Amino acid sequence: MLSSALLENPLRQGLSSGRVAPPCSLVIYGASGDLTARKLVPALFELYEKHLLPVSFNLIGISRSAISDEDFRKKLKEALLQSKPQVSDAIWNSFSQNFHYHAGGYDDFKVYQALAVKLNELDEKNGTVGNRIFYLSTPPNVFEEIISNLGAAGLAKEEKGFSRVVIEKPFGHDLDSAKELNQKVREVFKENQIYRIDHYLGKETVQNFLVMRFANSIFEPIWDRRYVDHIQITASEDLGVGTRAGYYESSGILRDMFQNHLFQVMCLMAMEPPVIFEANAIRDEKLKILQAIRPFDEQTVRTHAIRGQYGPGFLAGQKVPGYRQEAGVDPQSITPTYAAIKIFLDTWRWHGVPFFLRSAKRLPKRTTEAAIQFKEPPNLLFKNNMTELSPNVLIIRIQPDEGITLKFETKVPGMSMEARTVNMDFRYGTSFAEGTSEAYERLLLDCMLGDATLFIRGDETEAAWAALMPVLNLWETTQPEGTFPNYEAGSWGPAEADEMMEKPWRKWRKL
Ligand SMILES: NC(=O)c1ccc[n+]([C@@H]2O[C@H](COP(=O)([O-])OP(=O)(O)OC[C@H]3O[C@@H](n4cnc5c(N)ncnc54)[C@H](OP(=O)(O)O)[C@@H]3O)[C@@H](O)[C@H]2O)c1
Numbered sequence: 001m002l003s004s005a006l007l008e009n010p011l012r013q014g015l016s017s018g019r020v021a022p023p024c025s026l027v028i029y030g031a032s033g034d035l036t037a038r039k040l041v042p043a044l045f046e047l048y049e050k051h052l053l054p055v056s057f058n059l060i061g062i063s064r065s066a067i068s069d070e071d072f073r074k075k076l077k078e079a080l081l082q083s084k085p086q087v088s089d090a091i092w093n094s095f096s097q098n099f100h101y102h103a104g105g106y107d108d109f110k111v112y113q114a115l116a117v118k119l120n121e122l123d124e125k126n127g128t129v130g131n132r133i134f135y136l137s138t139p140p141n142v143f144e145e146i147i148s149n150l151g152a153a154g155l156a157k158e159e160k161g162f163s164r165v166v167i168e169k170p171f172g173h174d175l176d177s178a179k180e181l182n183q184k185v186r187e188v189f190k191e192n193q194i195y196r197i198d199h200y201l202g203k204e205t206v207q208n209f210l211v212m213r214f215a216n217s218i219f220e221p222i223w224d225r226r227y228v229d230h231i232q233i234t235a236s237e238d239l240g241v242g243t244r245a246g247y248y249e250s251s252g253i254l255r256d257m258f259q260n261h262l263f264q265v266m267c268l269m270a271m272e273p274p275v276i277f278e279a280n281a282i283r284d285e286k287l288k289i290l291q292a293i294r295p296f297d298e299q300t301v302r303t304h305a306i307r308g309q310y311g312p313g314f315l316a317g318q319k320v321p322g323y324r325q326e327a328g329v330d331p332q333s334i335t336p337t338y339a340a341i342k343i344f345l346d347t348w349r350w351h352g353v354p355f356f357l358r359s360a361k362r363l364p365k366r367t368t369e370a371a372i373q374f375k376e377p378p379n380l381l382f383k384n385n386m387t388e389l390s391p392n393v394l395i396i397r398i399q400p401d402e403g404i405t406l407k408f409e410t411k412v413p414g415m416s417m418e419a420r421t422v423n424m425d426f427r428y429g430t431s432f433a434e435g436t437s438e439a440y441e442r443l444l445l446d447c448m449l450g451d452a453t454l455f456i457r458g459d460e461t462e463a464a465w466a467a468l469m470p471v472l473n474l475w476e477t478t479q480p481e482g483t484f485p486n487y488e489a490g491s492w493g494p495a496e497a498d499e500m501m502e503k504p505w506r507k508w509r510k511l
Contacts, residue, residue, distance in 0.1 A: 021047070021448035023056035024131035024161070025119055029106065029146050030138030031061025031072070035168070037079035040137065043440035045080055045087070048095050052445055056127040058098040060118065063138070064105055072101035098126055106142045112153035123160070130160025133447055136167050143167060144184045151188030158193070166195040166447055169260055170251065171456070174472065175465040182458040195447050196461060200261040201454040202439030204428065205402040209268040209370075210282075212396070212404070219394075220273070222374070224349045229391065230506055232356045232371045233265050235398075236363035238315055240489065241337070245328030252335045254472055257359040263290065263464045264456070265398070266355055269370055270345055279452040283460060290463035294344040296470040302481075305471045308338030308494040310362040311485030320362065320489045334480055337361040338487060340497040340508075341471065358497065358508065362489035367511045368398040376505070382417065390421045391505060402436060403427040 026044075028036055047053040061072055073096050080087060102118070104111030123130055134150055136143050147165065150156055156163050165185065172178025185194055200206055213219055222228070235257055241248045248256070267286035274281035296304065311322035324331050338360035345355065374392040382389065393407040404426045412418040428436055446454055480486070486494040492508065501507060 020052050021054045021445055022131060023054045023128045024133060024448055025058040025122055025128045026133045026135060027060045028135045028137050029062050032063040032065040033137060035137045037076055039440045041076045042080055042083055043438050043444050045095060046441045047445055058122045058126055058128055061101045062104060066103045067101060069101050073099050106145050109149055112149045116153050116155055132163045134165045140170055147185055147188050156188045164193050164195055164447060165189050166197060168197055170255060171196050171461050172465060175469050178461055178465045191458060195452060196456040197443060198260045198264055198456050199439040200264055202443040203398055204436040205398045214273050225351050225353050227374055228353050229373045229375045230354045230356060231269060232509055233262055235262060235359040235368040237361050238366045240362050241326050245326055249329060249335050253337055253339045253359055254468060259464050259468050262357045262359060265370055270350060282453055283457045287460050287463055289345060290460060290467060292345045292347045293467040294346050298474060301471050301474045304342040306340045306494060306497045306500060307336040307475055307480055308487045309484040310337050310487055310489045313489030315490045322485050334484055338493045342500050360493055363492060364490055369395055371395045371509055389419055
């Protein structure tokens with residue numbers, strides 16, 4: 001029974017935010033894993049603390065490991081305490097009172113039948129009114145199995161309440177497997193029940209692209225081929241492959257970062273304003289960008305796509321091994337850990353404007369940003385008086401130090417007519433008292449609320465794979481030109497990536 005004091009307390013119900021989730025049960029498949037402990041449950045806890053989690057809420061973890069309800073809760077609590085050591089036993093107990101665990105194989109139909117019974121019992125007991133979310137947090141090889149069993153057990157039906165499925169990345173390994181997975185999911189769930197996650201879209205700064213572009217009048221008029229010289233999107237990591245060699249050897253940087261995260265950021269930078277702020281209207285516009293990527297052929301893959309792999313080097317003064325020396329990596333591996341791609345979008349707005357996308361492991365620092373470099377002024381009034389002027393650049397920092405910087409030229413004080421580049425800075429950290437939310441917090445809440453704006457639609461994921469396939473195909477069937485490794489750990493990547501910029505005023509940003 002819910003306490004009436006809780007129900008009557010508007011703050012507890014998060015009414016002040018207007019976005020409190022409805023009563024529901026969240027079933028996590030693969031609940032014994034890293035994502036559940038490190039991201040999902042801490043995100044749920046944040047929602048709970050902000051009074052955005054419904055009072056009637058059940059969490060049911062399912063995976064093969066034989067652990068008790070008690071041990072499941074203990075493991076989750078220990079993981080939460082890593083980031084929130086101040087959480088008391090009383091708060092934890094209140095938060096986790098409706099957490100359960102069920103051990104079972106993903107192929108065992110009896111587990112799904114038992115789940116259906118359990119969910120009905122919990123609906124009766126806790127008032128969760130038949131609303132269910134099934135979160136697939138397993139490796140992708142069991143996604144199809146879980147989905148078809150959910151369908152067979154009648155759990156996808158929306159008789160009493162909603163039934164939604166959240167699918168973790170990677171969504172497919174290539175275009176064919178993504179199409180097949182889409183087909184299998186759609187045999188069981190309707191598109192509006194499917195939530196394909198790209199956690200980048202849950203990041204505050206990524207969402208701010210939409211606000212910045214479409215809630216300000218100063219940016220949109222200059223956001224096109226007339227004013228923009230080129231756009232750079234970078235996601236660099238200082239870490240190597242770590243313990244994920246098994247996954248990484250079969251995926252590489254293109255699947256891991258481009259098909260999803262970098263393409264999504266590019267879509268938000270490039271898309272037309274949607275007619276309404278609604279999931280399908282936004283996703284329609286993103287889809288048009290993915291469909292407008294000029295198709296690669298063998299020649300343009302060679303000139304517009306540069307691959308690399310790190311060798312041994314130094315990071316923060318520490319010697320680190322090369323990719324081929326990492327545990328679990330084939331010593332002859334040609335898996336790319338670096339990619340830089342030049343993309344043209346065949347749209348009126350972006351005709352002739354290159355989008356440079358790069359991502360890599362073992363670069364000097366971890367940072368993700370999108371930078372718009374503007375064209376030089378048409379009349380170079382100062383060309384005889386001044387040394388080189390730098391182009392205006394608008395930088396949107398996605399992580400870390402989330403914010404926006406505008407670089408522009410200004411006169412240096414004094415008698416000479418000298419210009420220098422200065423920054424106008426906005427930092428989330430210093431401009432707002434509120435901290436930025438973790439991506440999973442936002443995405444879990446949106447899913448509970450039925451808002452799919454920040455999730456990928458099936459046609460988007462297929463369009464992204466279709467655009468990338470010529471690069472993947474050529475890279476997987478040919479040896480790299482030159483030798484691998486071709487960049488030292490701790491450097492900014494192979495020199496060939498600079499050559500793709502073509503023009504002297506276009507350079508990869510030093511971050
Ligand atoms: N961890 C992250 O930060 C992160 C970030 C973005 C996306 N993801 C995605 O989220 C999903 C879950 O990530 P994770 O890091 O939690 O994965 P994980 O720890 O490798 O796997 C989650 C659980 O799935 C089960 N499992 C592992 N290998 C399996 C196999 N071959 N067949 C069937 N079940 C298997 C295991 O549970 P049992 O053995 O108990 O069944 C494991 O505890 C993955 O799709 C991953 O790509 C993760």
